[in-house]
Each structure stands twice: as C-alpha cells, then as structure tokens.
Amino acid sequence: MTALQSPFARKLGAFVALSEEELSALDSLYGRRKAFPAGRDMVHQGQTDQSAYILASGWVCSYKLLSGGSRQIVDFQIPGDFLGLRSVLFRTSDHNVEPVTRVEASEVLAKDLLETFSKTPRLATAVLWAASRDEAMVVEHLVGIGRRNAKERMAHFLLELGARLKLVGLGSTSGYACPLSQYLLADAMGLSAIHVNRVLRELREEGLVTFQHGQVEFDDLDGLVLLADFDKTYLDHDGPLLK
Amino acid sequence: MTALQSPFARKLGAFVALSEEELSALDSLYGRRKAFPAGRDMVHQGQTDQSAYILASGWVCSYKLLSGGSRQIVDFQIPGDFLGLRSVLFRTSDHNVEPVTRVEASEVLAKDLLETFSKTPRLATAVLWAASRDEAMVVEHLVGIGRRNAKERMAHFLLELGARLKLVGLGSTSGYACPLSQYLLADAMGLSAIHVNRVLRELREEGLVTFQHGQVEFDDLDGLVLLADFDKTYLDHDGPLLK
Numbered sequence: 027m028t029a030l031q032s033p034f035a036r037k038l039g040a041f042v043a044l045s046e047e048e049l050s051a052l053d054s055l056y057g058r059r060k061a062f063p064a065g066r067d068m069v070h071q072g073q074t075d076q077s078a079y080i081l082a083s084g085w086v087c088s089y090k091l092l093s094g095g096s097r098q099i100v101d102f103q104i105p106g107d108f109l110g111l112r113s114v115l116f117r118t119s120d121h122n123v124e125p126v127t128r129v130e131a132s133e134v135l136a137k138d139l140l141e142t143f144s145k146t147p148r149l150a151t152a153v154l155w156a157a158s159r160d161e162a163m164v165v166e167h168l169v170g171i172g173r174r175n176a177k178e179r180m181a182h183f184l185l186e187l188g189a190r191l192k193l194v195g196l197g198s199t200s201g202y203a204c205p206l207s208q209y210l211l212a213d214a215m216g217l218s219a220i221h222v223n224r225v226l227r228e229l230r231e232e233g234l235v236t237f238q239h240g241q242v243e244f245d246d247l248d249g250l251v252l253l254a255d256f257d258k259t260y261l262d263h264d265g266p267l268l269k
Numbered sequence: 270m271t272a273l274q275s276p277f278a279r280k281l282g283a284f285v286a287l288s289e290e291e292l293s294a295l296d297s298l299y300g301r302r303k304a305f306p307a308g309r310d311m312v313h314q315g316q317t318d319q320s321a322y323i324l325a326s327g328w329v330c331s332y333k334l335l336s337g338g339s340r341q342i343v344d345f346q347i348p349g350d351f352l353g354l355r356s357v358l359f360r361t362s363d364h365n366v367e368p369v370t371r372v373e374a375s376e377v378l379a380k381d382l383l384e385t386f387s388k389t390p391r392l393a394t395a396v397l398w399a400a401s402r403d404e405a406m407v408v409e410h411l412v413g414i415g416r417r418n419a420k421e422r423m424a425h426f427l428l429e430l431g432a433r434l435k436l437v438g439l440g441s442t443s444g445y446a447c448p449l450s451q452y453l454l455a456d457a458m459g460l461s462a463i464h465v466n467r468v469l470r471e472l473r474e475e476g477l478v479t480f481q482h483g484q485v486e487f488d489d490l491d492g493l494v495l496l497a498d499f500d501k502t503y504l505d506h507d508g509p510l511l512k
Contacts, residue, residue, distance in 0.1 A: 041358075072502070090408065090409075090412045092412070092416055092498065096416055098411065098416050100408050100412075111401060112401045112404070112405055115284075115397065115398045115401050115505070115510070116398075116401070116402075116405075116503070116505035117507060118502045119502075120405055120408075120502050120503035121408065136510075140394060140511065143393060143394050144390045147387045147390040150386060150390055150394055150397060151358075151383060151393055154358065154396060154400060155358045157397060157400050157404065158354060158355045158358050158359070158400055159359075160404060161355070161400065161404035161407060162355055162359075164404060164411060165333065165343050165363075165364065166333075168341065168343060168407060168410055168411045168414065169333045169335070169341045172341045172414050172459045173339055173341050174335075216415045255336040257363075259359065259362075259363050260355075260359070262359035262360060
C-alpha cells in the first residue's frame with residue numbers, strides 16, 4: 027500500500043494537500059506494521075512508555091476504566107485514525123485501546139513522531155487538525171450523553187461514523203459495514219443493550235436507517251440528519267485548508 | 270508581560286523546555302490583545318473565518334448550542350488556554366465561547382499560527398500536546414457525566430480546575446479563586462442548580478472542600494482525591510518531555 031492510498035494519508039489529506047516529501051514522511055511511519063487479535067488491549071491505561079499506532083485495518087475502541095471496575099467507551103477508531111497519541115505525548119497512557127476486530131496497525135514511537143514533525147512541520151499541523159477533530163467528536167459524544175435522547179444519540183452516532191468512514195474510502199452515503207455489537211453501542215452511548223435494540227428497531231421501522239447483520243444502510247439520509255440535528259461542521263471534511 | 274511569565278508560556282513550558290527563539294515566537298502571537306466583557310460570545314458556533322484567542326486573564330466557558338435551544342457547557346477555559354483553536358483549523362466554528370468574567374485575550378489568526386508552526390515546529394508539537402490535554406479533559410467530563418455520581422463528579426471537577434490553575438500560577442494545593450456560579454457548574458455537570466448546591470454542602474460538611482464566596486478551599490485534599498478517584502495522569506504536569 028502506498029502512502030497516497032493509505033487511510034491515514036487520505037484523512038490528513040482532508041486538511042493538508044500533501045507533497046511528495048510529506049507523503050514519503052508518512053510512508054516512513056508505517057514501517058513497524060503489526061497485527062492484533064480482537065479483545066486484547068493494545069494500549070493500557072496507567073502504563074508508561076506506551077507506543078502509539080496508526081490503524082491500517084479493522085476497528086478498535088478506546089475506553090476509560092473506573093476504579094469500581096465499570097468502563098466508559100469514549101470512541102471507536104477506524105482505519106486512518108491514530109491510537110494512543112496521548113500515550114506518547116503524555117508520559118502515561120490515560121486510556122485503554124482494545125481491538126473490536128482483528129486489526130493491523132503501525133507502531134509509532136514518540137521520537138519518530140517528533141522527528142517527522144520537525145522535518146515536515148505541516149504534518150504536525152495536520153496531526154493537530156486530526157487531534158482537534160477527535161476532540162470535536164468527544165465533545166459531540168458529551169453533548170449526546172448530556173442532552174440528546176436515545177434515538178437522536180444513536181442517529182447522530184451512525185451518521186458520524188458514516189462520514190468518518192466515507193472520508194477514508196470505507197463508506198458511502200448509502201451505508202457502511204459496521205462490526206459493532208449492541209453491547210459496544212450501549213457502552214458508548216450510556217444506554218442498556220435492550221434500549222439500543224429498541225432504538226434501532228424504531229429507527230428501522232420509521233424508515234430512517236437499518237443496522238442489521240453488520241451493515242448500516244441509510245434508508246432516508248436527510249430524515250436521519252434532521253432527527254439527529256447532525257451538523258457535520260465539526261468533522262471539517264470540505265477539502266484541504268493548507269494548500 | 271514577557272512570554273516567560275505569560276500563562277500560555279508557562280503551560281506550553283510543561284511540555285517543551287522553551288528556547289529564547291520559541292519564547293519570542295510566542296511573544297509575537299500576543300500582539301493583538303483585546304478585552305471582552307462578560308456574557309457576550311467571543312466565538313460563535315456556525316460562523317466561518319473566526320479568530321482564535323489565547324486567554325491572558327479571566328475565565329470563559331465553551332459550549333454547544335442545540336437546535337432545541339438548550340446548551341451543554343463542554344469546559345471552562347482559564348488563562349493560558351487557547352480559545353477556538355478548532356475555529357481556525359476547521360473552516361467553521363463548531364462551538365461557542367463566552368466570557369464568564371471580563372477577559373483579556375490575544376487574537377490569533379490562522380495564518381499567524383501556521384507561520385509560527387512552520388518557523389518553530391516544536392511549538393506545533395507543544396500546541397498538539399495542549400490540544401491533547403484539552404481532549405483528555407473532555408474525555409474526563411464524558412466519563413463524569415456517563416459514570417460518576419454527582420458528588421464524585423463535582424469533586425473531580427474542582428480537583429481538575431485546581432491542578433490546571435496551579436500549573437499557570439493561579440492556584441495552590443490549598444485552593445484557588447473561582448468565579449463560577451452554581452448555574453454554570455450545573456450546566457457543565459448535567460445537574461440541576463439545586464443538586465449542585467446540595468452536593469457542595471455535603472462536600473463541605475464532610476470536611477473535604479469548601480466552595481464559598483468565589484473561593485475554593487481544599488480542606489482535605491487527599492480525601493477529595495480518593496472520593497473522586499482523581500488520577501491526574503491525563504493532565505501530564507510532570508515537567509517537559511521535549512528538552
């Protein structure tokens with residue numbers, strides 16, 4: 027896979043029109059490619075000297091573990107996303123990263139990342155953009171849990187995933203493949219699995235979206251956007267600002 | 270005020286040991302200093318071509334407005350914090366920024382920021398660190414609303430603010446001045462103002478923390494940390510990683 031085709035390059039390319047030199051700097055970050063099985067943490071909350079990863083294929087979730095043993099899923103990551111960026115910038119990882127499916131990811135050491143930034147500073151700005159987009163998504167999840175009802179929250183979540191997957195070539199306006207179980211959805215959205223099941227059935231019966239057999243199909247995209255009050259401004263997918 | 274003493278330089282200095290050149294690059298960002306009255310938005314959700322600001326004095330809150338008219342406060346910003354960074358990296362601002370008190374802030378245009386990053390790339394990494402820390406705080410607020418009870422949530426919030434203020438020289442382990450009303454606290458924490466009032470009374474009566482007359486006093490810091498399960502790892506205040 028060349029850097030031009032990689033999900034990471036496609037994603038950063040949404041902010042910076044990448045030069046040959048920048049593409050080859052990205053390429054050099056993909057050297058240490060590894061595979062990870064589903065269900066075993068790649069990054070551990072509380073550990074020091076953790077690596078970061080660029081996700082090439084598969085899905086992961088990042089979550090916080092509470093002292094009582096419960097957990098809160100903060101977000102899911104898809105190909106092109108950085109995993110554990112904070113784990114290399116901070117000394118200690120503040121969250122866990124667990125593969126939802128088998129994944130392939132490139133390990134990135136802090137020093138390689140910092141070296142790349144110093145040689146190709148526009149990439150630092152692109153990664154800052156990507157981190158800001160990640161923050162914007164967590165903000166939306168906070169607003170979802172704080173202010174949106176279960177149906178709006180689910181609709182917003184499915185639309186956001188769709189827009190993210192489309193950017194890296196893994197989805198379209200008609201839908202996308204999605205390996206998330208109703209338990210994972212429940213954990214991310216602060217709902218019970220039964221509630222998730224009911225909300226998905228309602229959305230399907232209203233002809234808005236169907237999530238079945240690992241496939242999300244948008245039956246009425248405009249209607250779903252309206253229901254969720256989904257304003258994709260926060261994803262900033264309108265093409266590179268840095269030419 | 271020299272860059273060395275500014276809250277922004279103190280904060281970035283927690284990640285990067287700033288050189289003379291870097292300090293003077295920061296200095297040049299402070300040129301367009303402006304004052305803003307309390308209660309009038311500085312950055313507007315949905316607007317394009319918004320400036321970002323570096324907060325020099327006073328407190329602001331950032332919030333999302335929902336179509337129904339309700340709002341969710343995402344975080345409060347204190348001196349040294351970037352306001353509306355996403356508003357310049359993205360084309361359109363995805364949130365509002367409102368001064369809680371009278372504030373002074375330096376306007377930063379996108380082009381000045383990008384120019385500074387390209388001349389002094391370590392500052393881009395430092396701002397990436399600061400943005401990652403902001404994201405980590407939003408994650409904590411998400412976990413708070415999703416999983417912590419009202420008392421733990423409040424304790425965590427007061428401890429986080431204390432650590433942030435201490436880093437920029439505005440607080441100590443004994444406490445800090447805090448201009449936030451119970452209405453603002455309620456809005457940020459997803460509680461009613463009456464509930465906030467009750468929780469603050471309980472925390473005071475248990476000898477843990479007193480928030481009265483605009484002053485937060487830690488009466489039993491260790492006890493409060495224990496109650497909140499506060500692990501300040503996510504604030505990464507242990508001194509510069511980049512020498």
